Amino acid sequence: MATHPRQRRTHHAKSAAVAFISLGCPRNLVDSEILISLIKDHHYRFVEEPEQGDIIIINTCTFIQEATEETIDVILKAAALKKQGRTKGVIVYGCFSQRYKDRLRALLPEVDAFLGVDCFDELPGAIEQVLQGKQCAIFSDHKRAKGYTLPTPVERSLTQPHIAYLKISEGCLHRCTFCVIPDIKGPHRSRRMEEILKEGQFRIREQSVSELVIIAQDTSTYGIDLYYDRALPRLLRSLAQMALHKMWIRVLYLHPEGISDELLRVFAEYPQLCRYIDIPIEHASDHILKRMGRTYNRQFLYTLIRKIRDTLPGVFLRSSVIVGFPGESEEDFEELRRFIADISFERLGAFMYSKEEGAAASLLENQIPEKTKQRRLDEVMRLQQEISRQTCARFMGSEIEVLVDDYVAGENLLLCRSEFDAPEVDGLVLVKNTEALPGEFITVRLVDTLEYDLIGERVR
Ligand code: SF4
Secondary structure (H helix, E strand, C coil), X not given: CCCCHXXXXXXXXXXXXXXXEECCCHHHHHHHHHHHHHHHHCCCEXXXXXXXXXXXEEEECCCCHHHHHHHHHHHHHHXXXXXXXXXXXXXXXXXXXXXXXXXXXXXXXXXXXXXXXXXXXXXXXXXXXXXXXXXXXXXXXXXXCCCCCCCCCCCCCCCCCCEEEEECEECCCCCCCCCCHHHHHCCCEECCXXXXXXXXXXXXXXXXXXXXXXXXXXXXXXXXXXXXXXXXXXXXXXXXXXXCCCCEEEECCCCHHXXXXXXXXXXXXXXXXXXXXXXXXXXXXXXXXXXXXCCCCHHHHHHHHHHHHHHCCCCEEEEEEEEXXXXXXXXXXXXXXXXXXXXXXXXXXXXXXXXXXXXXXXXXXXXXXXXXXXXXXXXXXXXHHHXXXXXXXXXXXXXXXXXXXXXXXXXXXXXXXXXXXXXXXXXXXXXXCCCCCCCCEEEEEEXXXXXXXXXXXXXX
16 A cells, blocks of 8 residues: 555654653652653654654753753763764753743754653654654743643563652742752742542552652642642542552652651551651751741751651651851851751761852852862761761661662672662662562661671571
8 A cells, every 4th residue: 555655754754763761850750750651652763772762852850060961961972973873853841942942952952852840742743853854833821820740651661660759749839048949940830639649549559569759849739729727638649548458659859848746657557658758857047047048947947856756666767058158258158067967867868068150149249169069068077977877876786677679699699678768879788598579678787887888688
């Protein structure tokens, strides 16, 4: 049967190979999995290696300078493949495109298409255009953003089958002065609870995941826009009640101001909820918290953390802090250092302040020299290493339940995590000389510790 020229082109285009590179945070990972499922739904061949792709799509990150540099590096590598004739087109998706939408064509003429954030539906059309040798650029207009909905990709190409991320909202309600995310991702918008529960049911009941990780820019603000109420406790209760098999539900990115008594009660009530509270505090000097646009003070944090530890004995607190924020004096830094020593977070990430174009703090006076930032970062990391060593030592000899993530055949080694270890962020529990499948829960006795990982022997 003779095919119509347009049909012939479409048929040829449909079998094109598409490679996908996902950069950035778990929220980007969820978006990437949706984009990959869209690529497959439109009958393009999804290939792992960029060199194999007729088209290379990059889901980008730009929240701090370092991430932006990595993104540009990946884009230029893809563009080099195109120059060598090893790929036909490059599509740059997500945060970087959205943030620099007015300058992209001049900045990166070798890129064929730019798509901003939430441009899921526009991707297949953009691939088609690029395969026809055309260019395009489509960005989100957050001012017109109403609500937030996400398709539920059946297949997850970038996460292990036993772990699933569940994104419950997009954008952010806060305006921290160091952060460009609200400008990129727009205002806070929650998914409808019934939609989230439908996806949760699918992941828990049909895909039998062992771990469901709840994410957003700020999970504690969930529902405020739809239900005029912090609805996270209600959502977690419904998800926990769905579990018919042994599983964990982990909540990330809780804003300190969003931790209600009701939320802590739900954590205490449901063993499925990991006793792992992720609350980025950013700093502990009242002077700096104010300059950061964080609307709580150090006393609030002391009270909150005492309440969390009283309500959830044995809970692990994860947090993150920024050092070298404009105007941070030695006294401010000392207050932060003393607070970290007092609280002894079980898990702590520390970052040097990154001056971000477009963020209010970039215009503040008293920007701190890089050398001083680095010295302060080193001091915090040394302090936290000692705290982590003491935290690990507390557990030596005890038995804990761990989730098997992977098996290293050559070394007869299981890579596992406890409920106190978030995927890709925290340490591992290494278990030798035993076999188990990824997704299984086993019990181990902790016998030794490395810098960030623990060594366990299987008990059962
Ligand atoms: S809470 Fe602050 S730091 Fe976090 S995404 Fe929102 S504005 Fe950025």
